Amino acid sequence: SQQGEEDPQALSIQEGENATMNCSYKTSINNLQWYRQNSGRGLVHLILIRSNEREKHSGRLRVTLDTSKKSSSLLITASRAADTASYFCATVLISGGYQKVTFGIGTKLQVIP
Amino acid sequence: EAQVTQNPRYLITVTGKKLTVTCSQNMNHEYMSWYRQDPGLGLRQIYYSMNVEVTDKGDVPEGYKVSRKEKRNFPLILESPSPNQTSLYFCASSFGGREKLFFGSGTQLSVL
Numbered sequence A: 001s002q003q004g005e006e007d008p009q010a011l012s013i014q015e016g017e018n019a020t021m022n023c024s025y026k027t028s029i030n031n032l033q034w035y036r037q038n039s040g041r042g043l044v045h046l047i048l049i050r051s052n053e054r055e056k057h058s059g060r061l062r063v064t065l066d067t068s069k070k071s072s073s074l075l076i077t078a079s080r081a082a083d084t085a086s087y088f089c090a091t092v093l094i095s096g097g098y099q100k101v102t103f104g105i106g107t108k109l110q111v112i113p
Numbered sequence B: 001e002a003q004v005t006q007n008p009r010y011l012i013t014v015t016g017k018k019l020t021v022t023c024s025q026n027m028n029h030e031y032m033s034w035y036r037q038d039p040g041l042g043l044r045q046i047y048y049s050m051n052v053e054v055t056d057k058g059d060v061p062e063g064y065k066v067s068r069k070e071k072r073n074f075p076l077i078l079e080s081p082s083p084n085q086t087s088l089y090f091c092a093s094s095f096g097g098r099e100k101l102f103f104g105s106g107t108q109l110s111v112l
Helices: none
Strands: A005-007 A010-014 A017-022 A030-039 A043-048 A056-059 A061-066 A071-078 A085-095 A098-103 A107-111 B004-007 B010-015 B021-023 B031-038 B042-051 B052-057 B076-078 B085-092 B107-112
Touching: A005 A085, A010 A017, A017 A085, A030 A061, A030 A071, A043 A056, A043 A061, A043 A071, A061 A085, A071 A085, A085 B076, A098 B031, B004 B085, B010 B021, B021 B031, B021 B085, B021 B107
Parallel strands: A010 A107, B010 B107
Antiparallel strands: A005 A017, A017 A071, A030 A043, A030 A085, A056 A061, A061 A071, A085 A098, A085 A107, B004 B021, B021 B076, B031 B042, B031 B085, B042 B052, B085 B107
């Protein structure tokens, strides 16, 4: 089953608007990460938030984490056409010698100029 | 330049013909992993390695093999490829499994 599930699966907005994507997961985690993928290319890391953090900022990105609800959101403010991409959340769980990184199915964002 | 290098970028093969997709990183990362990406399914982990000679199965290991004889290399081996292994494959590495992942450019594999 998918650990991270993004919502919505597709989002279309006008340039300048804010974009919000959500991620839900099922198990406990050590941290949660967000990645961006331009069509068919390798994923690029955007931001990491640890399980004891509630909010983190990086430039136009704001990530929140609610471990009680097992959910996270990624906010991109003042979107640009260049933000058009797919966005994935990834949960990281490390327990003893076991280590699991699980990606969701992603949100496809289109920013219209 | 810090990078994860995958080869080949594109590969077309036939059912049953053994193939290897190479992955190399130049960042001295301990953790390396392989993923496959399929439409509507996101990225699914195939295998991961926490260090040299230490590998473990991910969510979809069937039909794949890996080895980690050197820290920088983590090849993915398909002993007898089948059409359901047609997919986009990514290698990734990080300093530790909990840290951010650096991805290769991907290998688009088609098994006929």
